[in-house]
Amino acid sequence: MSLLEFISNDLYGFLFSQTAGFIPPSAVVIGLTLIALSLSLFAFRSSPKIFLLDFACYKPPSSLSCTKEMVIQRLKMHGNFSDQSLEFMRNLMKTSGLGEATYLPEGLLRQPMDTSGKAAREEAEMVVFGAVDELLEKTQVKGEEIGIVIVHSSNYNTIPSLASMIVNRYKLGENVLSYNLSGMGCSAGLISIGLARDLLKVNHNTCALVVTTEIITQGCYMGDDPSKLIGNCLFRMGGVASLLSNRLSDYRRSKYELIHTVRTTTASSDLSYNCIIQEEDHHGHMGITITKDLLIVASKTIRSNVASLAPLILPTSERLLCLTNRLIRSFHVANIKPHVPNVKRAVDHFFPHVGARPVQDEVQRNLGMSERQMEASRMTLYRYGNTSSSSVWYELAYAEAKGRIRRGDRVWQIAYGSGFKCCSVFWKVIRTVDREEKNPWSDVIDEFPVVDPHSREAFPYVFEPSKSK
Numbered sequence: 001m002s003l004l005e006f007i008s009n010d011l012y013g014f015l016f017s018q019t020a021g022f023i024p025p026s027a028v029v030i031g032l033t034l035i036a037l038s039l040s041l042f043a044f045r046s047s048p049k050i051f052l053l054d055f056a057c058y059k060p061p062s063s064l065s066c067t068k069e070m071v072i073q074r075l076k077m078h079g080n081f082s083d084q085s086l087e088f089m090r091n092l093m094k095t096s097g098l099g100e101a102t103y104l105p106e107g108l109l110r111q112p113m114d115t116s117g118k119a120a121r122e123e124a125e126m127v128v129f130g131a132v133d134e135l136l137e138k139t140q141v142k143g144e145e146i147g148i149v150i151v152h153s154s155n156y157n158t159i160p161s162l163a164s165m166i167v168n169r170y171k172l173g174e175n176v177l178s179y180n181l182s183g184m185g186c187s188a189g190l191i192s193i194g195l196a197r198d199l200l201k202v203n204h205n206t207c208a209l210v211v212t213t214e215i216i217t218q219g220c221y222m223g224d225d226p227s228k229l230i231g232n233c234l235f236r237m238g239g240v241a242s243l244l245s246n247r248l249s250d251y252r253r254s255k256y257e258l259i260h261t262v263r264t265t266t267a268s269s270d271l272s273y274n275c276i277i278q279e280e281d282h283h284g285h286m287g288i289t290i291t292k293d294l295l296i297v298a299s300k301t302i303r304s305n306v307a308s309l310a311p312l313i314l315p316t317s318e319r320l321l322c323l324t325n326r327l328i329r330s331f332h333v334a335n336i337k338p339h340v341p342n343v344k345r346a347v348d349h350f351f352p353h354v355g356a357r358p359v360q361d362e363v364q365r366n367l368g369m370s371e372r373q374m375e376a377s378r379m380t381l382y383r384y385g386n387t388s389s390s391s392v393w394y395e396l397a398y399a400e401a402k403g404r405i406r407r408g409d410r411v412w413q414i415a416y417g418s419g420f421k422c423c424s425v426f427w428k429v430i431r432t433v434d435r436e437e438k439n440p441w442s443d444v445i446d447e448f449p450v451v452d453p454h455s456r457e458a459f460p461y462v463f464e465p466s467k468s469k
Contacts, residue, residue, distance in 0.1 A: 048246055049199050051254035052427065053207070055242035056135035057390065057397050058127045059440035060103040064237065068093040074104075075232060078113040079222040088226055091460040093233045097357035097378065097452060102385035103237040107217045120156055120217040123237065127213050129169060131241035135209075136170075138438060139243055139253075143170045146243075147206030148199050152181040152188040152389060154214035154418075155278075166211065177203065180237060185276065185417025186353050188212060189240070189389030190425045194261040200246040203366045207247070213239030214388035221287030228287030230461060234356050240393040256411065256427040260312045263267030264305035264422045274295045276418035295362050295463040297420045298355075303338055303366065305414070305422040310341035313410070313426055316360035318342060343367065346410060350374070351395040353415040354381035358459050379448050383441075388417065394440060398448070405433040 066074075072090050075081060081089075087361070105126075107119030128151070136142075149172065151162040152307035158165075159275040161180035177199060179190055216235050221228045245254065266272040275297045278288050311322045318341045325339035350373045352363050360381070364374050376395035382392050392413040399405055411427040436442070 007082055009293055011308070040443070048201055048250070049248070050197055050258040050390075051245050051250050052256040052258060053139045053141065053243045053245055053250055053254045054135060055240055055393055055396070056131045056138060056438070057440045058131040058134075058239045058241075058395050060126075060237050064103045064109065064241050065101050065107060066104050066109065068098065071104065071233070074108060074113060075220070079204050079220075081222075082224050085224045085226070085229060088460060089229050089233050092230065095357065095454050095457045095459050096233055096300060097354075097360065097381040097455070098234070098236075099382040099450075099452070101383065105215075105217045105237050108220070113220075114147045115216075115218050115220065116159075120215055121158060123217045124153070124158070124162060124213070124215050126182070127215070127237065127239040128166065128211055128241070131213075131239050132166065132170070132209070132211060132335070134438060135241040135243055141207060141243060145207050146170075146172055146209050147176060147203055148196060148208035149178040150181065150192045150196055150208065150210045151179070152184060152192050152212045152359075153215050154183050154185055154188065154388065155219050156217075157182050162211070166209070179220045183418075184389075185419060185421065186355070186386075186391070187415040187417040187419070187421045187423045189392065190221070190261070190413055190423040191263060191413045191421070192389075193244070193258070193425050194263055194381070194423065196244050197258060197261055200244060203246075205247055207250075208244045209241065210244065211239065211241045211387040217372075218286075221285060223281045223283055223285035223287060223289065225285075225289070226461060227289045227291060228281060230356075231288045234386040236387055238387030238390050238394065240390040240395070251430065254430050255405075255433060257430055258425070259410075259428050260309065260424070260426040262305060262309040262312070262424045264301055264425075265419055266297070266301045266304070267419045267421070268453045269297075269420075272301065272420040276422060290461075292461075292463050295358065298359060298416055298422075299362060299366055301420050301422045302363065302414070303414060305416075305424055306341065306343060306367065307338040309345075309412075309424045309426065310339075311342060313346040313412075314341055314343065315345060320343065321403075343412070344373070345368070345461045347412045348409040349376075349396075349399055349404070349411045351392045351399075351413045352377050353417070354378075354386050354391040354395075355416075356386065357381070357455070358463055367405070375449050378452075382450060382452060383444070383448070389417070391415070397439050398441050398445070400433045401435055401439045401445040403433075403435050405429055440461060 101276045105123040107114040149163050163178040163180040192210045196210050254429050275293045280286050311319045354377050376398040380394045409429040414424045416422040
């Protein structure tokens, strides 16, 4: 019996055993179904339509492509790593799920390695302007039509901000609403979509430009703490720009309609808060610690997020289970786990954050996804590495390049990261997307999917297993 079947049967059994004898089961079903449908109707009628005109993922030039061994050699030449740390990073990269043609910024490939503020700004301008230039060319939207700008980069902060850098470059209006987010981790790209949605609800007849990236020039850890070395092996150069609109006139030329965004934060838990944290080691080297509790925290947070998303997208029978579970837990009728619904019934395309191979395996196992449903995530990790909050967009671009996005399809993006946070965004495809010329996968898409020859080898950093089976 699968996890989903077990939870569903357990919930049904509890519900009807508690009501037997004094409330007919049919009355419970009908009552809760009416509540769920009423809430759905209210949410639908109170929300304006928001469209995604298009998006553009930045593809670095081939001169910045590097193999895994090249990364190791760069770190060896620049840092003062022990032989044990170098071997650990070599083994971790080998089994991480990354391929042999990911990208590093120019500063990290220079001789000697350049991690200066100037080099970091050069990376930021290359990625951000590259993505936005392509997006504006694809959509033919002019600067004066953009009323909202949202930018996120966790590690890199500069004055003026990246948001101001965009306003200056594209000469946006004085009344533009600009927001610069930082430190919010790999889920921030989708969180930014949620913020754009909220702003578009109250600012009419305008467009929102959302840019998310991770500037990694200054992000290398130069110590010997294994929990901080993981970032050196996984994160790579990349970014995305997306353009949302609340103008009804943009409907026909848009690709997707935004249906739902759901955000879950478990930062009140010390275990969650500390599982990914930036700190110095005992020698003063700054790095991002990834603790062995990551999979436990990620599993719990993702399950909670899915439980919140499910009532919004699932058929009535599954909505009933989710609503009943929430009522039982809210009123402390019984101590039961959050119901993890069979979301596969409501989704045509699934794009989870790439993370690393152990995280992908955990997500696949917990949500019962097939290898085909995980394909875009695994291939994005292989081709582009972990580009942090922009990774789910490279996955969507992968599906577009494959010609799989058809009118009426339902698209689910889910990202998770430090905090610990998880955010889901659910789209409906407005028009069939043909294989496009301007796509970061266009020149290699026919070579994918590929089989990672090291996919079955043990990951050298052992995480504590989650309790879900």
